[in-house]
Amino acid sequence: MDKYPFREIEPAWQRYWETHKTYKAVEDPSIPKEKRRYVLDMFPYPSAAGLHVGHPEGYTATDIYCRYLRMNGYAVLHPMGFDSFGLPAETYAIQTGTHPKMTTEANIARFREQIKSLGFSYDWDREVSTHESDYYRWTQWIFLKLWEQGLAYVDEIPVWYCEELGTVLANEEVLATPEGPRSERGNHPVERRPVRQWMLKITEYADRLLEGLDALDWPESIKASQRNWIGRSEGANVHFPVVARDGSTGGETIEVFTTRPDTLFGATYMVLAPEHHLVPEITTAEHDAAVREYVARARLKSDLERTEIAKEKTGVFTGGYAINPVNDEKIPVWISDYILISYGTGAIMAVPGHDERDWEFATAFSLPIVKVVADPDDPGAELNKATPQPGIAVNSGPFDGQTTAECKKSITAWLEERGIGRGAVNYKLRDWIFSRQRYWGEPIPLVECEDEYYPIPYDQLPLTLPPVESYKPTGTGESPLAALTEWVECECPDGSGRKGRRETNTMPQWAGSCWYYLRYLDPANPSELASKESIDYWMPVDLYVGGAEHAVLHLLYARFWHKVLFDVGAVNTDEPFVRLVNQGMILGEGGVKMSKSLGNVINPDEIVAEYGADTMRVYEMFMGPLRHDKPWSTNGLIGVHRFLDRIWRVSQRPIVDGDAPLAHARILHKTIKKVSHDTNELALNTAIAQMMIFINEIFGEETLYRSIWEPFVLVLSPYAPHLAEELWKKLGNEPSVSAQPWPGYDEELTRDDEVTVVVQVNGKIRSRMEVPAGTAPKELETKAREIDRIEELIRGKSVVKIVTVPDKLVNIVVK
Numbered sequence: 001m002d003k004y005p006f007r008e009i010e011p012a013w014q015r016y017w018e019t020h021k022t023y024k025a026v027e028d029p030s031i032p033k034e035k036r037r038y039v040l041d042m043f044p045y046p047s048a049a050g051l052h053v054g055h056p057e058g059y060t061a062t063d064i065y066c067r068y069l070r071m072n073g074y075a076v077l078h079p080m081g082f083d084s085f086g087l088p089a090e091t092y093a094i095q096t097g098t099h100p101k102m103t104t105e106a107n108i109a110r111f112r113e114q115i116k117s118l119g120f121s122y123d124w125d126r127e128v129s130t131h132e133s134d135y136y137r138w139t140q141w142i143f144l145k146l147w148e149q150g151l152a153y154v155d156e157i158p159v160w161y162c163e164e165l166g167t168v169l170a171n172e173e174v175l176a177t178p179e180g181p182r183s184e185r186g187n188h189p190v191e192r193r194p195v196r197q198w199m200l201k202i203t204e205y206a207d208r209l210l211e212g213l214d215a216l217d218w219p220e221s222i223k224a225s226q227r228n229w230i231g232r233s234e235g236a237n238v239h240f241p242v243v244a245r246d247g248s249t250g251g252e253t254i255e256v257f258t259t260r261p262d263t264l265f266g267a268t269y270m271v272l273a274p275e276h277h278l279v280p281e282i283t284t285a286e287h288d289a290a291v292r293e294y295v296a297r298a299r300l301k302s303d304l305e306r307t308e309i310a311k312e313k314t315g316v317f318t319g320g321y322a323i324n325p326v327n328d329e330k331i332p333v334w335i336s337d338y339i340l341i342s343y344g345t346g347a348i349m350a351v352p353g354h355d356e357r358d359w360e361f362a363t364a365f366s367l368p369i370v371k372v373v374a375d376p377d378d379p380g381a382e383l384n385k386a387t388p389q390p391g392i393a394v395n396s397g398p399f400d401g402q403t404t405a406e407c408k409k410s411i412t413a414w415l416e417e418r419g420i421g422r423g424a425v426n427y428k429l430r431d432w433i434f435s436r437q438r439y440w441g442e443p444i445p446l447v448e449c450e451d452e453y454y455p456i457p458y459d460q461l462p463l464t465l466p467p468v469e470s471y472k473p474t475g476t477g478e479s480p481l482a483a484l485t486e487w488v489e490c491e492c493p494d495g496s497g498r499k500g501r502r503e504t505n506t507m508p509q510w511a512g513s514c515w516y517y518l519r520y521l522d523p524a525n526p527s528e529l530a531s532k533e534s535i536d537y538w539m540p541v542d543l544y545v546g547g548a549e550h551a552v553l554h555l556l557y558a559r560f561w562h563k564v565l566f567d568v569g570a571v572n573t574d575e576p577f578v579r580l581v582n583q584g585m586i587l588g589e590g591g592v593k594m595s596k597s598l599g600n601v602i603n604p605d606e607i608v609a610e611y612g613a614d615t616m617r618v619y620e621m622f623m624g625p626l627r628h629d630k631p632w633s634t635n636g637l638i639g640v641h642r643f644l645d646r647i648w649r650v651s652q653r654p655i656v657d658g659d660a661p662l663a664h665a666r667i668l669h670k671t672i673k674k675v676s677h678d679t680n681e682l683a684l685n686t687a688i689a690q691m692m693i694f695i696n697e698i699f700g701e702e703t704l705y706r707s708i709w710e711p712f713v714l715v716l717s718p719y720a721p722h723l724a725e726e727l728w729k730k731l732g733n734e735p736s737v738s739a740q741p742w743p744g745y746d747e748e749l750t751r752d753d754e755v756t757v758v759v760q761v762n763g764k765i766r767s768r769m770e771v772p773a774g775t776a777p778k779e780l781e782t783k784a785r786e787i788d789r790i791e792e793l794i795r796g797k798s799v800v801k802i803v804t805v806p807d808k809l810v811n812i813v814v815k
Helices: 004-018 054-071 087-096 100-116 133-148 202-213 221-232 261-266 285-298 301-306 356-365 404-418 532-538 553-568 604-611 613-623 633-651 662-680 684-700 706-715 721-730 777-786 788-794
Strands: 038-041 074-079 150-160 167-169 174-177 178-184 192-199 234-243 255-257 269-272 317-322 330-335 346-348 421-426 446-449 452-455 488-492 500-503 542-545 581-582 754-761 764-772 797-803 807-812
Touching: 004 285, 004 613, 004 721, 038 054, 038 532, 054 662, 087 100, 133 150, 133 553, 174 234, 178 356, 202 221, 202 532, 202 553, 221 317, 221 553, 234 261, 234 330, 234 404, 255 261, 255 269, 269 404, 285 317, 285 330, 317 404, 404 421, 421 788, 488 553, 604 613, 604 633, 613 633, 613 721, 633 684, 633 706, 633 721, 662 684, 662 706, 684 706, 706 721, 754 777, 754 788, 764 777, 777 788, 777 797, 777 807, 788 807
Parallel strands: 038 074, 038 542, 269 330, 542 581, 754 807
Antiparallel strands: 150 167, 150 192, 174 178, 234 255, 234 317, 234 421, 269 346, 317 330, 446 452, 446 500, 488 500, 754 764, 797 807
């Protein structure tokens, strides 16, 4: 009997699918909206390392789901592309002089070949790559829409700058190490540096980004991450007058945001972020050297390091003072790195009696602690630690006796009446730093003319990247584009004839990935981002699958851009992704993370060559639930290969027509029912387990009944499409198997004649019994009581109640 010839089958069927465009998505208006599905994979960055075994996990799950949907009569859009701008290609260009475009496109070609070798049913006619000018023309178009809406502006802000990489890094790209902050890529030193940056006002959309989460079918953990990142909190902004060196208070004020205005009477000192603009002004000569030294040290720490709860609190007294506006007391002003300039106003009023971090700081530096909130059950209790819980106001003048909720409202109103504070909402979310000082990114389509910026006209887009002699950063904090005088110097686009300078910063890699799902709808459209017809036909994305590592930034930025596009009438929905699923990580053997250093990285090319694409597909889905982390097992892979080989061997038996034995019909219909349900729920491992049960049941037969084999081949086809195509052809059918309707099942044939019912006494399993399926509850109780072991256990005891679950269990509760 021939062995499963996957090396011949798989390339042949891949050629067939490509030649016949088997999976081309078409906007057929006769298919109703409820029978259309847009299923999206997070597209990969085409790294030099090529595809790893983690990529196909999510891709296989969506591919199985899409094949299942098509066979159930759905129109399915399932595209693939590449997030192809990015720092690695530019770093390689700096090292070798090779243009990033050449490196990137060679990597894309390898990725495409690897992806196609796994038999995924993508519509390759819709492929996009974010570095191509006919794609980033529309990224620039979206930027100009943001600009027109007043959502893009220039600011000079302290950011993480890496000299070696020559670019600004986001907080998430900076690692805290014992040697100080380092770049995630390359482990290079980084420091805080004020740099001119383009910013996007994502904060304008903070409330909508929060509110929109409620209706999304996303994992709660991902929604919680987004909510925490946005960090909405209600409270009050309060003004503390700064005491001038001559003792007057008519000049500067320090504004703070607090969620606990009810504790204002307990504010005994203030703390500023080291970067706060008032630090040089309020620092006295006596404390100047210590303050300068502390500020310099703070520049070398990441935000994560600075806000670590367990870290020892550090700080320096500035020598300056401010006035607490509710009791006119003079309180000292300190600086500390646990206060971030990027959150709130970069200053806090410290209430050590009722905030744990303030308590630790006050204790470390012997600062006063005042109790202003008391436990209503024990109002006289002394403070021996911070008590952040709500209670009753004490030592708070006219507000004494009020509950925390009442006091918050009363003091906020009191501040507003006197013009020294106001109710406020604050967000952890900061505006998005949108520029990078590098070459390999989308040029920003603006020109600076005498300190004003003007957009490049839409009909002149795309503004393409010019060739450069060196990809190395200029060393001035500007991108390599700044050295191209002929490109930089241009005429102002306002028609005045004035000279202008092109913007030399480029966009971050996030830009292209914020909207790629829209370009898939209409990738060759030369006059629109996507046609209204294609947007209305497919959007929003019904299912989005990718790694949880994108839980915050990619999803947040994409949602922000989508809402802006909705506001300008470019899209038809306020949210882009209805349902989100995060696949788990594939770990190395033994459950450790795969890494080059451990030598446990699995190359998918080698798996496909040795065992076949269908084996890899089925194995990765059989490893465990899609959403869970799972360890790789070569033995498990071999076991799945044997399963597919058994299917092939069964297929070589003589085919007979006519009715199959009832037992075989039953297992077929159970299999169709189980695989249908589990595929729809993405419970793909249990669907495969049921197919294995089916093969085990029929494996001993010498003949093969067409009536059960043909439907099984259809059910198998989303999981092992190459093998299923070949089996379908062997049955004398025309390809493609994926174009056939999904088989139905007879509910009667899925029911067992007999079932095993568990019998419990007080919740503990004491026996089991075989009974006809559907036995009535009263009869189950009677049969359970008749079992010798059960009769013995309940003899002489009082039966409190009997819980019966038909076909499942009987639980007799006694005392």
